[in-house]
Amino acid sequence: MLLYSLFICFLIYFVIKHIFKVRKYPSGPLSLPIIGNAFQLGYYMFITGSLQEAFKKFRKKNQDKFYVLKKKMDYQFENISFLEACLPQFFLKLSYFKVEAIKNGSHEIPDEANDYVDAFLKEMDKLDKAGIKSSFSLEALVFDVFDLYIAGQETTSTTLAWALIYLLNHPDVTDRVRKELREVTDGSRDLSQNDKPKTPYFNATINEVQRLANIISINLMRKAAEDFQLGGVTIRKGQAVTAQISMVMSDEKYFEEPNKFNPDRYMSGDKLENQTIPFGIGKRACLGESLARAELYLILGNLIQRYEFEAVDGVPSEQPVNPKSSMRRPEKFKIRLVKIE
Numbered sequence: 001m002l003l004y005s006l007f008i009c010f011l012i013y014f015v016i017k018h019i020f021k022v023r024k025y026p027s028g029p030l031s032l033p034i035i036g037n038a039f040q041l042g043y044y045m046f047i048t049g050s051l052q053e054a055f056k057k058f059r060k061k062n063q064d065k066f067y068v069l070k071k072k073m074d075y076q077f078e079n080i081s082f083l084e085a086c087l088p089q090f091f092l093k094l095s096y097f098k099v100e101a102i103k104n105g106s107h108e109i110p111d112e113a114n115d116y117v118d119a120f121l122k123e124m125d126k127l128d129k130a131g132i133k134s135s136f137s138l139e140a141l142v143f144d145v146f147d148l149y150i151a152g153q154e155t156t157s158t159t160l161a162w163a164l165i166y167l168l169n170h171p172d173v174t175d176r177v178r179k180e181l182r183e184v185t186d187g188s189r190d191l192s193q194n195d196k197p198k199t200p201y202f203n204a205t206i207n208e209v210q211r212l213a214n215i216i217s218i219n220l221m222r223k224a225a226e227d228f229q230l231g232g233v234t235i236r237k238g239q240a241v242t243a244q245i246s247m248v249m250s251d252e253k254y255f256e257e258p259n260k261f262n263p264d265r266y267m268s269g270d271k272l273e274n275q276t277i278p279f280g281i282g283k284r285a286c287l288g289e290s291l292a293r294a295e296l297y298l299i300l301g302n303l304i305q306r307y308e309f310e311a312v313d314g315v316p317s318e319q320p321v322n323p324k325s326s327m328r329r330p331e332k333f334k335i336r337l338v339k340i341e
């Protein structure tokens with residue numbers, strides 16, 4: 001009861017605070033905290049019967065007010081970076097982003113740049129000194145770091161989490177990988193990327209993890225540049241299209257029993273890795289593919305060769321918590337790593 005009352009109080013507080021805040025803005029569709037004006041769209045869908053008609057009605061009713069707001073937003077975007085707009089101020093001040101230190105000149109770049117930020121700054125400085133106009137700027141750097149962080153962090157860590165789940169569920173695979181890796185390194189040095197040609201079963205295991213985990217099951221959207229026919233369906237210019245990566249990676253024509261974790265399928269010489277496309281394919285395929293592959297190989301390989309894996313509180317499920325989402329995540333789980341002496 002107490003919790004319920006607290007929740008209601010908070011809700012009332014947020015609604016009142018929000019109403020006071022939006023009073024300063026030009027009049028427009030009514031919005032509520034968190035859900036914004038989505039409920040109005042729902043209402044229009046109810047009275048018009050379709051999402052498309054609802055959008056039309058919504059647009060007609062609000063477009064003048066929208067343009068007033070858009071002008072204000074454009075002004076904001078020109079004056080603050082997207083990163084600044086998204087993150088709380090204290091976060092930006094963390095030395096991790098180096099932005100403040102770079103702006104006030106206190107950050108010293110070593111002769112040999114050892115990260116992306118320093119390499120970027122060195123190049124910017126070189127071009128500046130040569131009097132060459134370029135797109136290298138502090139603002140562009142902030143966007144780059146933000147993009148790389150968003151695109152690269154969650155994807156790689158989710159794949160690693162899936163890998164540990166499959167290895168906990170299939171200790172025979174883990175043992176076989178460990179044996180292969182320790183034969184290559186003699187158990188006395190770190191695994192390096194140069195070892196890749198000598199670790200076919202581990203390479204197969206990573207492929208199988210990425211195929212089955214299938215974290216990005218639906219690829220990013222594209223816009224059709226012209227009308228075309230695909231499999232008897234007409235796609236009109238401007239329509240959004242995408243490939244369902246999960247269909248390719250679970251096609252029974254290539255992958256027998258596609259829902260089973262079986263790294264051996266990649267050992268048959270059928271070149272199934274060409275059919276395994278977790279990073280997409282073509283010109284806009286993942287920019288970080290080689291980095292991600294290196295991370296998966298080195299992090300996972302070195303963990304396997306140095307530690308035994310033990311499940312804590314039961315072996316985690318191989319099923320995603322959100323099977324229909326575009327980013328398939330595993331359940332939260334605990335694992336114990338026991339050092340191999």
Ligand code: HEM
Binds near residue numbers: 147151155281289292
């Ligand atoms: C296991 C890890 C990863 C997976 C599964 C993954 C997957 C993908 C996929 C499916 C796309 C869309 C490709 C397409 O549109 O056809 C993509 C795009 C992209 N990824 Fe990754 N990614 C991973 C790691 C990374 C890392 C580590 C970085 C950077 C540090 C990164 C940066 C990007 C960028 C910048 C794009 C957009 C490329 C473009 O539109 O031209 N990704 N990724």
